[in-house]
Amino acid sequence: MASRKASQPKRDSGDKYSILLPTYNERENLPLIVWLLVKYFGESGYNYEIIVIDDGSPDGTLEVAEQLQKIYGEDKILLRPRATKLGLGTAYIHGIKHATGNFVIIMDADLSHHPKFIPEFIKKQKEGDYDLVSGTRYQGNGGVYGWDLRRKLISRGANFLSQVLLRPGASDLTGSFRLYKKAVLESLVERCVSKGYVFQMEMIVRARQLNYTIGEVPISFVDRVYGESKLGGNEIVSFVKGLITLFATT
Amino acid sequence: MTKLLEWLLGVSLVLAAWAVVSFDLLELRLPQSYREAAWPMPLYLLVSFGCYSLGTVGYRVATFNDCDEASAELLGQIQEAKQDLRKKGLKI
Ligand SMILES: Nc1nc2c(ncn2[C@@H]2O[C@H](COP(=O)(O)OP(=O)(O)OP(=O)(O)O)[C@@H](O)[C@H]2O)c(=O)[nH]1
Numbered sequence: 206m207a208s209r210k211a212s213q214p215k216r217d218s219g220d221k222y223s224i225l226l227p228t229y230n231e232r233e234n235l236p237l238i239v240w241l242l243v244k245y246f247g248e249s250g251y252n253y254e255i256i257v258i259d260d261g262s263p264d265g266t267l268e269v270a271e272q273l274q275k276i277y278g279e280d281k282i283l284l285r286p287r288a289t290k291l292g293l294g295t296a297y298i299h300g301i302k303h304a305t306g307n308f309v310i311i312m313d314a315d316l317s318h319h320p321k322f323i324p325e326f327i328k329k330q331k332e333g334d335y336d337l338v339s340g341t342r343y344q345g346n347g348g349v350y351g352w353d354l355r356r357k358l359i360s361r362g363a364n365f366l367s368q369v370l371l372r373p374g375a376s377d378l379t380g381s382f383r384l385y386k387k388a389v390l391e392s393l394v395e396r397c398v399s400k401g402y403v404f405q406m407e408m409i410v411r412a413r414q415l416n417y418t419i420g421e422v423p424i425s426f427v428d429r430v431y432g433e434s435k436l437g438g439n440e441i442v443s444f445v446k447g448l449i450t451l452f453a454t455t
Numbered sequence: 456m457t458k459l460l461e462w463l464l465g466v467s468l469v470l471a472a473w474a475v476v477s478f479d480l481l482e483l484r485l486p487q488s489y490r491e492a493a494w495p496m497p498l499y500l501l502v503s504f505g506c507y508s509l510g511t512v513g514y515r516v517a518t519f520n521d522c523d524e525a526s527a528e529l530l531g532q533i534q535e536a537k538q539d540l541r542k543k544g545l546k547i
Pocket residue numbers: 226227228229230231258259260290291292293296312313314315317428429433434435436
């Protein structure tokens with residue numbers, strides 16, 4: 206025990222957190238998010254690794270990731286790239302396979318999800334031994350930045366509708382900033398078939414179905430500063446389709 | 456049971472109770488005033504649920520936090536990070 210304590214300044218739990226960062230054209234954001242992750246994990250003293258899953262970004266994200274690996278070390282930054290853009294859902298599956306932690310944190314690499322909340326997620330998880338902890342924009346001090354009235358209305362309306370229809374026991378269904386016990390994430394990912402936003406929604410709905418316990422931490426969601434959104438397009442249509450599918454099948 | 460089935464079950468229970476009272480299906484010989492009160496109930500329920508929904512969503516949109524400080528903090532940290540990363544030898 207003594208030696209383990211020495212290597213983990215403040216913590217002696219033996220827990221390790223694997224952060225999955227799927228990237229597609231995030232060359233500007235990746236160094237910043239990694240820097241912030243290193244900063245907050247350094248301050249809080251938890252054991253961690255960052256797994257970057259780049260899908261052959263044409264902007265050279267992978268090359269930047271390799272530089273970061275040299276700076277921060279191969280034990281902290283793991284690169285698990287894929288040759289082509291295969292989508293977010295399979296990126297998570299791919300990442301989990303290589304995760305060595307007993308907890309996995311999923312977040313966007315576009316700085317919308319701030320690493321400062323991770324210590325709060327971890328604290329929350331330990332408080333109730335939760336199977337998963339979900340960030341929520343809709344409760345407490347949570348919120349958004351850079352959203353106009355229309356976007357707020359759509360977001361709140363969609364959330365209300367999903368709450369009424371699915372009663373999932375979590376306030377933020379489409380958010381993708383979450384901490385999972387690794388085994389829980391594996392069992393969920395196996396079962397989830399949806400794409401895009403609906404994937405996040407399906408994960409939490411299935412979690413409730415399987416009687417996993419869910420903790421929530423309010424987060425602020427800041428719209429991306431750099432780069433372009435990859436979802437978009439028929440977001441609303443696919444959301445409604447996904448909602449109906451989950452309504453009829455779960 | 457799926458959520459869809461739960462909903463169908465709930466709605467049919469309510470509708471059955473409503474039909475029993477307003478058309479006196481079980482011949483309970485309920486007073487006429489009961490039947491008259493029950494008859495428009497589904498509409499009232501629907502309208503109040505609609506109002507509740509609009510009210511709730513409206514209130515939540517109005518009280519949706521704008522995280523100005525979070526954005527300001529992030530922008531500051533971005534500058535800090537860029538300087539530090541440059542020092543560490545990152546070339547972008
Ligand atoms: N590996 C991989 N990562 C992806 C893919 N699509 C999106 N991503 C990453 O997934 C995260 C979320 O994607 P975003 O484009 O930010 O989607 P969003 O957050 O809904 O949209 P905005 O923040 O409004 O732009 C980002 O880190 C992206 O780089 C993909 O096909 N493969």
